[in-house]
Amino acid sequence: MNKKLFYVLVLAALLLSACGQTTAVPTEPPVVATEPPATEVPTEVPTEAGQCLLIGALYGGPITDAGYNQAMHEAVMAIKDNIECVQIIEAENVPDEAGATSTMENMISQGAKMIIATAFNHQYPALELSNKYPDVIFEHAGGWEMGPNFANFFGAPPDGWYLMGVAAGKMTTSNRLGFVAAFPLGWTLTFINAFTRGAKSVNPDVETIVAYTFSWGDRAKEADTTNSLINQDVDVITMHVDSPSTIISTAESRGVYSIGFQSLAAQQFAPEYWISGTGYTLGGKLTWLTSTVLDGTWEPIFLRCGIADGCMAIAPFGPKVPQEVQDLVMQTEADIEAGKIVVFAGPIKDQDGNIKVAEGETLTDDLMGSVDWFVEGVIGSPK
Amino acid sequence: MSLLSILGVLSSAIFSGTSLLYTTLGEVIGQRSGIVNLGLEGVLLVSASSGFAVTVITGNPFLGLLAAALIGGLTNMILGYLVIHRKANQLASGLALMFFGFGLSALIGKPYVGARINGLPRIPLPGTSGLPQLYTSLFSFDILIHLSIPTAILVWWILFRTRWGLGLRAVGENADTAFASGRDPRLIRYQALFLSGLLAGLGAAHLSIAYTMNWTEYMTAGRGFIAVALVIFSRWHPMRAIVGALVFSGAVAFQLLLQSSGVQVSPFLLDTIPYVLTILVLIAWGGNRRQSAPASLGCVYHGTE
Numbered sequence: 001m002n003k004k005l006f007y008v009l010v011l012a013a014l015l016l017s018a019c020g021q022t023t024a025v026p027t028e029p030p031v032v033a034t035e036p037p038a039t040e041v042p043t044e045v046p047t048e049a050g051q052c053l054l055i056g057a058l059y060g061g062p063i064t065d066a067g068y069n070q071a072m073h074e075a076v077m078a079i080k081d082n083i084e085c086v087q088i089i090e091a092e093n094v095p096d097e098a099g100a101t102s103t104m105e106n107m108i109s110q111g112a113k114m115i116i117a118t119a120f121n122h123q124y125p126a127l128e129l130s131n132k133y134p135d136v137i138f139e140h141a142g143g144w145e146m147g148p149n150f151a152n153f154f155g156a157p158p159d160g161w162y163l164m165g166v167a168a169g170k171m172t173t174s175n176r177l178g179f180v181a182a183f184p185l186g187w188t189l190t191f192i193n194a195f196t197r198g199a200k201s202v203n204p205d206v207e208t209i210v211a212y213t214f215s216w217g218d219r220a221k222e223a224d225t226t227n228s229l230i231n232q233d234v235d236v237i238t239m240h241v242d243s244p245s246t247i248i249s250t251a252e253s254r255g256v257y258s259i260g261f262q263s264l265a266a267q268q269f270a271p272e273y274w275i276s277g278t279g280y281t282l283g284g285k286l287t288w289l290t291s292t293v294l295d296g297t298w299e300p301i302f303l304r305c306g307i308a309d310g311c312m313a314i315a316p317f318g319p320k321v322p323q324e325v326q327d328l329v330m331q332t333e334a335d336i337e338a339g340k341i342v343v344f345a346g347p348i349k350d351q352d353g354n355i356k357v358a359e360g361e362t363l364t365d366d367l368m369g370s371v372d373w374f375v376e377g378v379i380g381s382p383k
Numbered sequence: 384m385s386l387l388s389i390l391g392v393l394s395s396a397i398f399s400g401t402s403l404l405y406t407t408l409g410e411v412i413g414q415r416s417g418i419v420n421l422g423l424e425g426v427l428l429v430s431a432s433s434g435f436a437v438t439v440i441t442g443n444p445f446l447g448l449l450a451a452a453l454i455g456g457l458t459n460m461i462l463g464y465l466v467i468h469r470k471a472n473q474l475a476s477g478l479a480l481m482f483f484g485f486g487l488s489a490l491i492g493k494p495y496v497g498a499r500i501n502g503l504p505r506i507p508l509p510g511t512s513g514l515p516q517l518y519t520s521l522f523s524f525d526i527l528i529h530l531s532i533p534t535a536i537l538v539w540w541i542l543f544r545t546r547w548g549l550g551l552r553a554v555g556e557n558a559d560t561a562f563a564s565g566r567d568p569r570l571i572r573y574q575a576l577f578l579s580g581l582l583a584g585l586g587a588a589h590l591s592i593a594y595t596m597n598w599t600e601y602m603t604a605g606r607g608f609i610a611v612a613l614v615i616f617s618r619w620h621p622m623r624a625i626v627g628a629l630v631f632s633g634a635v636a637f638q639l640l641l642q643s644s645g646v647q648v649s650p651f652l653l654d655t656i657p658y659v660l661t662i663l664v665l666i667a668w669g670g671n672r673r674q675s676a677p678a679s680l681g682c683v684y685h686g687t688e
Contacts, residue, residue: 062497210642210643211639220399220402220590220594220595220602221635224399224635227398228642231391232640233387255516255520380642
């Protein structure tokens with residue numbers, strides 16, 4: 001965005017060089033800050049007696065986005081509901097690393113002994129601070145780094161995506177599913193692959209068409225992208241962006257099915273054509289982590305948990321989803337839990353037919369984040 | 384490529400081009416009076432957030448529309464005070480206004496993130512009622528889309544067929560001469576900026592109340608700058624602005640069509656198509672003396688003291 005800004009500046013400066021006035025126009029560009037200020041919302045003033053732990057939680061975006069940040073916010077709030085003596089300070093709209101560092105420092109200076117950092121960009125600032133403050137416990141959502149007082153927690157979305165694929169594969173009549181993605185990132189590609197494998201497991205003719213918006217928050221482009229997919233005969237839309245509301249309401253207005261992701265709150269935008277969705281419900285695990293902090297048994301563990309552990313949930317089905325499709329999804333879920341279905345068990349071929357996971361092997365968690373290929377049945381470019 | 388996908392590009396171009404068109408029309412008026420508004424991005428954001436907020440509070444999208452337009456006009460008055468009254472540099476003032484708009488819109492919109500609204504009602508084109516929903520929804524336009532081309536014609540008429548428009552263009556070419564012929568350059572520039580802000584507000588309202596029905600921080604994603612570029616693209620002419628807005632948003636829709644039809648070209652490259660196209664048109668149309676910028680665009684009017 002900054003680049004764009006300075007191009008315009010240069011353009012305008014050229015334009016203005018023709019002024020015939022006596023006063024010179026100062027040409028020095030003003031020094032400007034580039035980020036809107038983060039808004040910090042202390043939910044409670046941590047002065048009450050009987051407070052057993054002060055937790056600082058920070059989010060990359062607004063906590064009412066019906067998407068990822070709302071899901072994370074609700075998980076953090078569940079700690080307070082379950083353990084009454086805990087106090088929580090929250091900061092939303094902290095997307096960048098510099099802001100994250102100062103926000104966490106600020107929380108620690110207020111007495112926070114546990115920090116829950118939920119955005120991708122919070123990982124390294126939190127890791128650095130964990131060295132500086134060895135008596136503060138840091139939990140990061142979705143990263144991979146570990147330390148003596150720094151650990152990771154997250155849901156395991158691929159199983160849920162497989163289930164949504166099963167539902168989509170059953171509901172489509174055109175056999176074309178649409179996926180609106182922000183960027184071609186490793187995890188996004190893994191979600192698309194899991195979704196497609198689920199769909200193909202019940203409907204071998206199905207294809208997933210992927211289109212990128214190249215922005216986490218350009219709502220108009222999300223609407224354009226959704227429409228573009230629908231105009232290509234797609235009749236089920238799903239997405240991996242920050243907040244799904246525009247995409248889901250656009251699909252609804254075109255009379256096309258949608259499947260949500262991130263927060264279960266997305267359903268309200270599609271009263272009629274909603275199929276289902278998956279969302280993060282990490283409140284239980286965060287409560288448990290907090291209780292181990294309180295009784296001194298906290299250990300740095302790399303925590304990944306799925307639907308069966310209550311860390312991910314399937315949203316209620318929409319009114320147009322037949323009972324047998326609902327039953328099939330629930331049966332598949334049971335099969336995954338029982339180990340009868342493994343989403344990324346080989347042999348798996350990519351779009352060009354190359355074997356990516358050999359027979360008898362499974363794509364492991366640590367490789368899922370760096371996937372740069374699409375499975376057979378996906379239309380779109382993975383790079 | 385099916386009929387639906389080709390009609391779809393046209394439909395997308397119209398839907399997402401509308402906010403650009405209103406904003407560009409407003410900026411044409413502003414620049415014709417000699418003021419370049421680099422703060423347009425901020426004006427759009429403030430209008431989009433306040434229009435959305437009013438829609439949430441009152442439940443009436445038309446009130447939201449009205450609020451967005453008025454707030455757009457008022458926000459432009461800040462720029463007016465700086466560059467007309469205080470004789471500040473237009474570029475610096477514009478950028479200051481933009482960053483002010485970032486912060487203010489975030490503050491206004493904060494309580495309404497994730498709120499659900501009933502957007503501006505959509506009226507299907509006559510004669511499409513028998514078609515399947517997939518097709519009718521392509522051409523069910525809201526009132527702002529229906530009024531966009533009439534608005535462009537109105538702006539053209541005001542600028543080129545009224546005395547006030549003549550005065551405005553005179554101020555943009557040479558404010559001293561305009562003053563000598565009995566016009567008040569300051570007043571005219573304030574009026575031009577207010578009208579320009581009203582139109583930008585309508586564009587912003589289309590974005591947040593009609594098309595996406597959503598408020599997100601920084602949701603304009605550079606459209607204010609694209610509008611400034613489209614003014615140059617359209618050579619300060621309202622009718623060419625229609626072409627500019629359609630070509631730009633059509634190019635966005637076209638690259639999405641290529642992506643979704645599985646063309647094996649890097650989507651990063653496809654994403655640059657709208658900008659490359661804009662540059663090509665600028666090259667092709669460039670250097671025409673008859674259609675150059677208003678002569679005193681960006682210049683401070685010092686009056687007669």
